[in-house]
Amino acid sequence: MSDYTLTIDGQAVAGEKTFGVVNPATEEIWAECPDATREQLDAAVAAANAAFPAWSRTPLEERRALLNAMADRVQEHTAELAGILVREQGKSLANAMFEATGTAMWFRAIAAIDLPTEVIQEDDDIRVELHHKPIGVVGAITPWNFPLLLSIWKVAPALVTGNTMVLKPSPYTPLAVLKFGEIVRDIVPAGVLNVVAGGDELGRWMTEHDDIHKISFTGSGPTGKKIMASASGSLKRITLELGGNDPAILRADTNVDEVIDPIFDMAFQNSGQVCGAIKRLYVHDDIYDEVCEKLAAKAQTRTVGDGLAEGTDYGPVQNKMQYDIVCDLAKSVKEEGGRFLCGGEPTEGKGYFFPLTIVADLTDGSRLVDEEPFGPILPIIRFTDDDDVIRRANDTSFGLGGSVWSGDAEKATEMASQLETGSAWVNQHFNLSPFLPFGGVKESGMGVENGPWGLAEFTTKQVLNIKKAS
Ligand code: NAD
Numbered sequence: 001m002s003d004y005t006l007t008i009d010g011q012a013v014a015g016e017k018t019f020g021v022v023n024p025a026t027e028e029i030w031a032e033c034p035d036a037t038r039e040q041l042d043a044a045v046a047a048a049n050a051a052f053p054a055w056s057r058t059p060l061e062e063r064r065a066l067l068n069a070m071a072d073r074v075q076e077h078t079a080e081l082a083g084i085l086v087r088e089q090g091k092s093l094a095n096a097m098f099e100a101t102g103t104a105m106w107f108r109a110i111a112a113i114d115l116p117t118e119v120i121q122e123d124d125d126i127r128v129e130l131h132h133k134p135i136g137v138v139g140a141i142t143p144w145n146f147p148l149l150l151s152i153w154k155v156a157p158a159l160v161t162g163n164t165m166v167l168k169p170s171p172y173t174p175l176a177v178l179k180f181g182e183i184v185r186d187i188v189p190a191g192v193l194n195v196v197a198g199g200d201e202l203g204r205w206m207t208e209h210d211d212i213h214k215i216s217f218t219g220s221g222p223t224g225k226k227i228m229a230s231a232s233g234s235l236k237r238i239t240l241e242l243g244g245n246d247p248a249i250l251r252a253d254t255n256v257d258e259v260i261d262p263i264f265d266m267a268f269q270n271s272g273q274v275c276g277a278i279k280r281l282y283v284h285d286d287i288y289d290e291v292c293e294k295l296a297a298k299a300q301t302r303t304v305g306d307g308l309a310e311g312t313d314y315g316p317v318q319n320k321m322q323y324d325i326v327c328d329l330a331k332s333v334k335e336e337g338g339r340f341l342c343g344g345e346p347t348e349g350k351g352y353f354f355p356l357t358i359v360a361d362l363t364d365g366s367r368l369v370d371e372e373p374f375g376p377i378l379p380i381i382r383f384t385d386d387d388d389v390i391r392r393a394n395d396t397s398f399g400l401g402g403s404v405w406s407g408d409a410e411k412a413t414e415m416a417s418q419l420e421t422g423s424a425w426v427n428q429h430f431n432l433s434p435f436l437p438f439g440g441v442k443e444s445g446m447g448v449e450n451g452p453w454g455l456a457e458f459t460t461k462q463v464l465n466i467k468k469a470s
Pocket of ligand 1 (some may be wrong): 117139142143144145150168169170171198200201202204207218219220221222223224226227241242243244274275276372374400418444445451
């Protein structure tokens with residue numbers, strides 16, 4: 001039995017089977033999750049299709065009002081949602097509260113964005129309008145690092161543009177999203193938002209489903225490629241938000257004391273389990289030793305522990321598979337000539353705990369620099385030449401984000417604009433907003449989320465070409 005239910009056609013639906021959800025801080029199963037069957041997915045998709053005609057014709061102001069009402073419900077339940085997030089994801093309670101309140105804020109912001117019909121030609125004879133039409137049923141598939149927020153990045157724009165949805169969270173962190181389905185169930189018209197949970201196979205059934213018309217996916221690159229292949233069967237629209245290996249470049253004229261805090265935060269936020277975390281820190285030779293020393297000193301002031309414990313800044317790695325990847329990359333450090341400035345060894349005892357780890361003396365071509373660790377381990381790489389460091393930063397199949405830091409903002413802007421990334425920041429990193437498009441280039445994804453551009457991803461364009469009566 002599970003305390004949580006699927007949401008299908010506006011109803012609470014129990015799973016015929018359940019699977020255990022592990023708390024990464026204890027390695028113990030702390031709750032059971034309903035495991036949706038193929039038939040339950042079919043029922044969710046059928047409900048979403050049945051709801052689509054009426055929902056797509058519902059006036060925009062009513063759809064916006066629903067998003068705001070959902071925000072209110074999330075706001076009323078932030079403590080409950082945050083408590084679930086800590087237990088299933090591992091993050092600290094403060095960060096879980098941040099995710100839950102951010103979710104409510106995101107709903108409200110997306111509800112306010114316009115995606116108006118454009119008049120692209122108008123003369124005595126012809127009026128041509130460009131309309132953004134909803135696609136139909138959107139299948140949303142989400143990862144385990146920000147289970148709630150990254151789901152709402154899909155729910156809010158899909159629903160406000162008139163689509164209906166079947167949402168599937170990660171099997172590692174399904175419960176906050178199921179709870180979200182429960183707390184908005186009575187205010188969403190039946191079938192408009194269906195929430196199912198299950199393993200990777202459930203995601204595969206969704207991408208193959210003939211009656212789902214678009215897949216919006218956030219997760220790893222390898223899964224994104226499988227989704228693209230599978231979606232081609234019915235030429236589904238896809239948006240893919242995939243992994244990154246973001247470089248941050250610190251030029252010689254950077255004010256080190258000013259940048260240590262933001263660099264540290266953007267490298268280790270959520271224990272490094274952030275798609276756009278700083279994962280390769282390139283530092284000019286002139287300030288290399290100072291930056292290494294100050295970042296390592298800062299790491300000593302931070303506490304890694306159970307997200308529920310008082311004083312915890314950073315939680316464990318979320319699951320065993322990711323923990324093994326982090327441990328394996330850490331093991332490669334010494335073999336490849338790296339030097340630990342702090343951390344480096346997995347913490348003994350229960351829980352997938354790995355200390356904040358900073359590594360000096362590695363360079364491009366080593367595993368820790370080239371691969372996405374998605375954990376609390378950061379390589380600091382030395383450089384001497386601005387052009388060369390841009391070439392090295394771009395010498396990767398990833399293209400999510402990147403940043404350049406300098407006392408000379410003009411020079412930094414010129415360098416940042418050369419990064420082959422979806423977002424390029426100057427003197428900051430991973431500064432996101434509901435109003436700014438976010439997405440990857442190269443193998444970090446396809447399409448964007450947020451802003452009117454993100455809303456447009458949930459629509460098809462129709463040219464309405466009207467010959468005026470003579
Ligand atoms: P993952 O690809 O393993 O899983 C993501 C989701 O896909 C889960 O819900 C999973 O059940 C489902 N899935 C797995 N196999 C599937 C298949 N064959 N067909 C359909 N669905 C399938 O990713 P993860 O480990 O949960 O997340 C970590 C990754 O996500 C990292 O690479 C990270 O960088 C990336 N990420 C990217 C962004 C972004 O916005 N670009 C944001 C967060 C995380």
